[in-house]
Amino acid sequence: MASPAVPVSPLHRPSSFNFTRDVVDHWAQRDPSQLALHWADQSLTSTKQLTYAHFSRQSHRIATLLTSLGIKQGETCIIILPRVPEWWEFATACLRSGVVLCPCTTLLVAKDIEYRLQISHAAAFVGDEASVAKCLSVASKCPQLRTVIKIEANNGSKAPSSQIQQVTDFHAALARIPEDVTFPVPNALTSTSPALTFFTSGTTGPPKMVLHTQISYPLAHALTGIHWLQLDPSKTYWNLSEQGWAKASWSWFSSWNCGSTLFVHDDRLAFDPRRTLKVLHDFPITTLCAPPTVYRQLVLDENRALFETEQGRPRALTHCCGAGEPLNESVIRVWKEMTDGIEIYDAYGQTETVVVCANQAANPVKLGSMGKPIAGVPLTIVDAEGNVTKDGEEGDIAVEVTNGKDEQESKFFGIFEGYIDKATGKIDNKVNTFSNGRRYYITGDRASRDADGYFWFVGRNDDVINSAGYRIGPFEVESTLKQHHSVVESAVVASPDVQRDEVVKAFVVLTDSAAANVKDNGSRDKLVRELQDFCKEHAAPYKYPRKIEFVDAKFLPKTISGKIRRGELKALEKKRYQEANGA
Numbered sequence: 001m002a003s004p005a006v007p008v009s010p011l012h013r014p015s016s017f018n019f020t021r022d023v024v025d026h027w028a029q030r031d032p033s034q035l036a037l038h039w040a041d042q043s044l045t046s047t048k049q050l051t052y053a054h055f056s057r058q059s060h061r062i063a064t065l066l067t068s069l070g071i072k073q074g075e076t077c078i079i080i081l082p083r084v085p086e087w088w089e090f091a092t093a094c095l096r097s098g099v100v101l102c103p104c105t106t107l108l109v110a111k112d113i114e115y116r117l118q119i120s121h122a123a124a125f126v127g128d129e130a131s132v133a134k135c136l137s138v139a140s141k142c143p144q145l146r147t148v149i150k151i152e153a154n155n156g157s158k159a160p161s162s163q164i165q166q167v168t169d170f171h172a173a174l175a176r177i178p179e180d181v182t183f184p185v186p187n188a189l190t191s192t193s194p195a196l197t198f199f200t201s202g203t204t205g206p207p208k209m210v211l212h213t214q215i216s217y218p219l220a221h222a223l224t225g226i227h228w229l230q231l232d233p234s235k236t237y238w239n240l241s242e243q244g245w246a247k248a249s250w251s252w253f254s255s256w257n258c259g260s261t262l263f264v265h266d267d268r269l270a271f272d273p274r275r276t277l278k279v280l281h282d283f284p285i286t287t288l289c290a291p292p293t294v295y296r297q298l299v300l301d302e303n304r305a306l307f308e309t310e311q312g313r314p315r316a317l318t319h320c321c322g323a324g325e326p327l328n329e330s331v332i333r334v335w336k337e338m339t340d341g342i343e344i345y346d347a348y349g350q351t352e353t354v355v356v357c358a359n360q361a362a363n364p365v366k367l368g369s370m371g372k373p374i375a376g377v378p379l380t381i382v383d384a385e386g387n388v389t390k391d392g393e394e395g396d397i398a399v400e401v402t403n404g405k406d407e408q409e410s411k412f413f414g415i416f417e418g419y420i421d422k423a424t425g426k427i428d429n430k431v432n433t434f435s436n437g438r439r440y441y442i443t444g445d446r447a448s449r450d451a452d453g454y455f456w457f458v459g460r461n462d463d464v465i466n467s468a469g470y471r472i473g474p475f476e477v478e479s480t481l482k483q484h485h486s487v488v489e490s491a492v493v494a495s496p497d498v499q500r501d502e503v504v505k506a507f508v509v510l511t512d513s514a515a516a517n518v519k520d521n522g523s524r525d526k527l528v529r530e531l532q533d534f535c536k537e538h539a540a541p542y543k544y545p546r547k548i549e550f551v552d553a554k555f556l557p558k559t560i561s562g563k564i565r566r567g568e569l570k571a572l573e574k575k576r577y578q579e580a581n582g583a
């Protein structure tokens with residue numbers, strides 16, 4: 001097992017920890033040539049190999065620059081950049097100096113940036129040309145914003161806002177900071193000081209703002225790196241998420257805690273399975289993390305065929321992981337066949353938590369299960385009264401926050417401080433206290449646990465379907481459909497029904513060849529029956545989708561990170577029902 005820079009156990013909070021000082025500087029001192037980032041540009045022709053020593057040095061300089069610009073410890077800086085090395089340089093400096101980093105995605109439009117600037121009360125914004133232009137167009141509505149930094153050659157653009165006098169050109173300003181300057185970690189910065197804020201994916205509603213401390217993500221993700229990703233200094237790890245999502249920070253913190261090299265491809269185009277395969281072929285990537293939607297594409301026949309050629313074969317891949325959405329059993333099976341035995345290790349976590357449940361080296365992967373709780377993490381499944389459920393019984397996935405006695409001692413620290421309330425700016429820690437005295441953070445997701453302790457995802461609380469008294473999780477139905485050769489993906493939701501209250505409805509995206517065969521009502525009805533019979537045969541018959549609609553891939557509403565927004569499809573079904581029934 002890997003030895004991280006700082007020994008970590010889930011319930012032992014260190015009184016002092018600073019990621020940049022204790023992790024980045026540690027690896028830099030141990031081996032000045034150890035690579036922290038292996039970066040490839042958009043076209044994959046130009047690369048940079050940057051050491052921990054490089055990030056250590058740059059963080060002293062950039063932290064000094066931030067101070068000289070008047071950005072103080074505890075103030076928030078929103079960062080929106082493509083996948084360029086400066087993102088990690090800047091972020092490492094924020095952690096050294098205590099400036100609270102708020103990473104957002106480049107896909108945001110000006111209105112989204114305004115929402116985030118206002119809720120976070122950000123004093124600073126750092127971005128590329130495009131995101132700075134969006135920021136400046138809303139800056140006058142965000143009076144707390146004082147400093148804007150552009151990480152690209154300054155073309156002399158004027159800031160059209162009274163409170164921002166000028167846009168700082170990052171490289172020109174940094175050139176004025178001496179190479180050997182040192183920036184000591186401030187004494188006032190403790191392990192529980194704020195470090196990062198993230199916005200959730202917005203799958204179930206407007207994105208929520210989540211606050212993390214200096215240890216809740218930067219240190220606790222060492223557990224993610226050790227147990228799930230199985231990283232160590234010999235590994236090169238590629239995660240496909242863009243830095244605006246918490247999952248990119250899972251990767252950053254887990255790989256650097258373990259002394260691994262983070263691989264980054266500055267990809268700015270829509271996902272293309274062929275490009276993904278090329279990257280895996282061209283670079284020494286040992287460890288891959290991709291969302292299930294990417295694996296679903298990679299296992300399609302045409303990509304599989306490429307994968308199995310000399311030009312398509314990954315060069316060094318040994319370990320694959322997935323998270324963020326349920327991972328269908330059939331996808332894991334095909335991937336294993338394609339890769340001569342590499343399994344996909346599914347894991348569960350949220351923006352609010354580190355990875356708390358995962359398939360891990362110590363336990364064999366059970367196809368379709370998200371594995372077991374990470375050792376020492378107080379993760380459980382509870383009923384509505386806060387009692388731990390029996391094996392096989394569905395309930396809420398919950399993290400036990402404390403036993404109520406020795407709070408600081410027993411509190412698992414890989415979890416957020418709370419949501420920041422938009423109106424008041426106050427922090428709501430979302431801990432439920434039950435009448436049995438137990439205190440849990442209830443995740444909003446449903447699962448059951450089997451006799452071996454493995455967790456099986458059922459669905460988000462709001463997505464579970466109630467049909468004639470049966471509770472049906474969409475994930476199982478989607479996974480069954482995915483096993484059929486005609487199906488690329490599907491979204492299963494509740495559809496209103498007079499007799500059964502709700503019935504299972506599947507929106508199904510067909511493969512090109514299956515779609516070409518659905519020419520008229522007759523062939524459509526035939527395929528619907530075939531899929532229904534298939535579901536009755538491969539899962540409990542009461543779960544089969546009574547309604548099936550074939551849709552184009554673009555029809556499925558997704559978050560910008562690619563998750564299906566089932567709530568929107570459920571609302572659509574309700575609307576259709578009301579219109580049909582004259583309500």
Ligand code: ATP
Pocket residue numbers: 200201202203204205206207208322323324325326327346347348349350351352370443444445457460563
């Ligand atoms: P929002 O909270 O804004 O609605 P979100 O919940 O999708 O969006 P994230 O924090 O990015 O925002 O995602 C966490 C959620 O993703 C989990 O609560 C769970 O529903 C889902 N998820 C994560 N990992 C898995 C997994 N391995 N299997 C099934 N679902 C998962």
Ligand code: MG
Pocket residue numbers: 200350444
């Ligand atoms: Mg959520």
